[in-house]
Amino acid sequence: MKLKEHWETLTWTWNPKSVRESSDSVVRNLLLHWFPAKISRPSLSFRYSFWLGTISAVLFFVLCATGLILMFLYVPSVERAYPSVKDIEFVASYGGFIRAVHRIAAHLMVVAVFLHMMRAFITGAYKNGAGANQRRPVNWVLGVVLLLFTLLLSFTGYLLPWDQLAYWAITVGTNIASAVPLIGDKIRFFLLGGTEIDQNTLLRFYVLHCFVLPTAVLLLFSWHMWRIRKDGGLACVDRLALNEKQKTSASIKTKTYSLLGITSGRTVQVQTSYINEDEHLVESSPALTRRLLLVILATMLVTLLLGFLVHAPLEQAANALVTPNPAKAPWYFLWLQELVADTTVHLGSYTVSGAFIGGVLVPGLLVLLLAAWPYLDRSSVHATGVWFAKERQRQNMVFLAVVLVVVLLTVVGTFMRGPSWHLYWPWQPWPETPTRF
Amino acid sequence: MKSMKLPSVPKAESNVTATVDVSGRRSFLRSLGLGALLAGLAGQLIAMVRALVPNVLYEPPRAFKVGLPQDFAEGMTYVEDHRLFIGRDQRGLFAISAICTHLGCTVKMLNLNQPRTVEIKGKPVQIQQEFQCPCHGSKYYGDGTNYAGPAPRPLDWYRLEVSPDDGQLVVNSSQPVHHDFRLNA
Numbered sequence: 170m171k172l173k174e175h176w177e178t179l180t181w182t183w184n185p186k187s188v189r190e191s192s193d194s195v196v197r198n199l200l201l202h203w204f205p206a207k208i209s210r211p212s213l214s215f216r217y218s219f220w221l222g223t224i225s226a227v228l229f230f231v232l233c234a235t236g237l238i239l240m241f242l243y244v245p246s247v248e249r250a251y252p253s254v255k256d257i258e259f260v261a262s263y264g265g266f267i268r269a270v271h272r273i274a275a276h277l278m279v280v281a282v283f284l285h286m287m288r289a290f291i292t293g294a295y296k297n298g299a300g301a302n303q304r305r306p307v308n309w310v311l312g313v314v315l316l317l318f319t320l321l322l323s324f325t326g327y328l329l330p331w332d333q334l335a336y337w338a339i340t341v342g343t344n345i346a347s348a349v350p351l352i353g354d355k356i357r358f359f360l361l362g363g364t365e366i367d368q369n370t371l372l373r374f375y376v377l378h379c380f381v382l383p384t385a386v387l388l389l390f391s392w393h394m395w396r397i398r399k400d401g402g403l404a405c406v407d408r409l410a411l412n413e414k415q416k417t418s419a420s421i422k423t424k425t426y427s428l429l430g431i432t433s434g435r436t437v438q439v440q441t442s443y444i445n446e447d448e449h450l451v452e453s454s455p456a457l458t459r460r461l462l463l464v465i466l467a468t469m470l471v472t473l474l475l476g477f478l479v480h481a482p483l484e485q486a487a488n489a490l491v492t493p494n495p496a497k498a499p500w501y502f503l504w505l506q507e508l509v510a511d512t513t514v515h516l517g518s519y520t521v522s523g524a525f526i527g528g529v530l531v532p533g534l535l536v537l538l539l540a541a542w543p544y545l546d547r548s549s550v551h552a553t554g555v556w557f558a559k560e561r562q563r564q565n566m567v568f569l570a571v572v573l574v575v576v577l578l579t580v581v582g583t584f585m586r587g588p589s590w591h592l593y594w595p596w597q598p599w600p601e602t603p604t605r606f
Numbered sequence: 607m608k609s610m611k612l613p614s615v616p617k618a619e620s621n622v623t624a625t626v627d628v629s630g631r632r633s634f635l636r637s638l639g640l641g642a643l644l645a646g647l648a649g650q651l652i653a654m655v656r657a658l659v660p661n662v663l664y665e666p667p668r669a670f671k672v673g674l675p676q677d678f679a680e681g682m683t684y685v686e687d688h689r690l691f692i693g694r695d696q697r698g699l700f701a702i703s704a705i706c707t708h709l710g711c712t713v714k715m716l717n718l719n720q721p722r723t724v725e726i727k728g729k730p731v732q733i734q735q736e737f738q739c740p741c742h743g744s745k746y747y748g749d750g751t752n753y754a755g756p757a758p759r760p761l762d763w764y765r766l767e768v769s770p771d772d773g774q775l776v777v778n779s780s781q782p783v784h785h786d787f788r789l790n791a
């Protein structure tokens with residue numbers, strides 16, 4: 170059948186019929202070329218990594234696709250932004266759906282990237298293992314930067330609808346930025362393109378959101394994946410080598426590469442293969458590609474389903490004269506807002522602003538500590554790529570405690586803060602507050 | 607039956623392969639999953655493309671008022687805001703578009719010193735104006751018929767009506783009419 174033949178010609182790399190074809194697949198297919206020809210079985214495990222990195226990447230591409238369509242329909246002018254969003258919601262066919270998917274994918278991506286970071290920390294995947302010339306701490310720092318960029322992407326996108334929610338959330342966020350000592354006001358001036366949140370701000374955030382940050386994320390993501398290959402694969406692969414080393418084996422001079430990575434240096438280094446390849450490796454096509462397609466399917470299913478069910482909110486048009494009460498930052502910054510509200514310190518006649526302590530100092534220190542942790546970690550190579558390694562128990566517990574505090578602050582900020590930032594139980598009704606004076 | 611040999615348990619030999627059975631349930635589930643993914647992607651793509659086809663246009667209306675009928679004397683009057691000519695002869699009022707049918711430039715009107723008779727569709731017609739396009743040299747008779755230059759067809763004639771609320775002339779540029787059309791007003 171001709172149709173079947175055509176289908177085969179197009180898809181054979183995803184469905185190789187021999188080991189030879191499988192190796193050829195990663196050479197002959199553009200999309201598959203960034204995978205190794207063979208991959209270790211532990212890397213494929215759902216329970217090790219939950220494929221959170223893949224999920225984050227899929228969500229990013231969903232955001233790019235839906236965002237592209239929204240770019241055709243949205244107008245980044247202060248007079249026309251809000252009406253154009255209303256057009257997207259109510260006039261353009263599937264506009265509301267595409268916008269809902271975009272918003273859901275954005276929230277899911279923040280969650281996925283954060284969970285991915287947690288998993289990498291808890292499994293000690295930022296640590297070097299048994300391979301030569303590994304630089305996993307570099308990859309970890311790249312990951313932290315990607316996390317920050319994800320949050321920034323979400324933040325810049327939040328302003329674009331130009332409704333009350335957007336305007337005041339960004340007011341809170343940029344005022345926290347101005348609490349940076351010495352240069353805070355200059356930072357705010359540069360970010361806003363002035364002293365007020367106005368046309369300059371909108372255009373600036375639009376360009377950051379649609380071009381600068383996505384390009385930066387794509388480049389860093391490529392580097393992030395490149396580093397995985399250079400480091401010999403996921404951290405769990407190093408365990409195979411370490412376990413194998415315990416058995417006595419004759420060193421065989423074979424022309425294989427260190428672990429599964431490519432050696433560095435100018436001459437080809439002939440090294441012993443550390444792991445029994447037949448035992449631990451499978452062909453990437455179809456083993457990896459199969460699971461990849463499955464994860465893409467599952468992620469798209471959840472995202473599209475939630476896009477059907479959950480409508481993206483649109484409040485009243487932005488009004489610089491009327492502040493909603495309460496005015497909240499986007500949910501991923503609510504823990505910061507909680508800290509800011511709670512950390513104003515009075516030392517005699519001196520007042521240290523909560524914006525500085527809670528908005529700049531504490532999160533700044535946390536991010537620095539997070540990024541630098543691989544260089545401070547003293548655990549041995551045996552804790553690389555292991556869930557809850559005994560050796561790293563204390564650091565894992567402290568890490569989880571900090572995450573728990575952040576989550577709790579976010580929950581309090583979301584569900585328990587009412588007008589004037591007073592505490593309310595989630596079921597307690599809020600009092601009516603006057604919106605105009 | 608396609609089969610792919612993959613190592614599933616540690617084996618002593620190095621060139622071993624084990625068989626993965628791709629028939630029956632496995633192949634059905636695979637087709638199901640692939641089909642679902644492709645359907646989802648296709649649906650998303652269709653939605654995205656359809657979203658770019660506008661349902662509502664914020665352009666100016668195609669039917670508009672141009673003034674009272676008595677404001678237009680015998681001969682041709684150019685209505686600048688809408689790129690058209692309102693003409694009046696013995697039989698009544700008519701509207702000719704000033705948009706050249708070649709590439710859309712605005713044509714200029716020439717009043718002829720002496721009216722001349724030309725043949726349009728086999729019948730002799732007396733014309734007192736001509737239209738000429740400055741962009742590529744298209745020439746039209748006073749009734750819009752193209753006789754020289756790259757213009758492929760005559761200038762459009764638009765339907766004229768009188769508005770019931772204030773008696774103004776209404777030009778409907780979405781309704782082209784024949785050269786016989788006249789409005790008695």
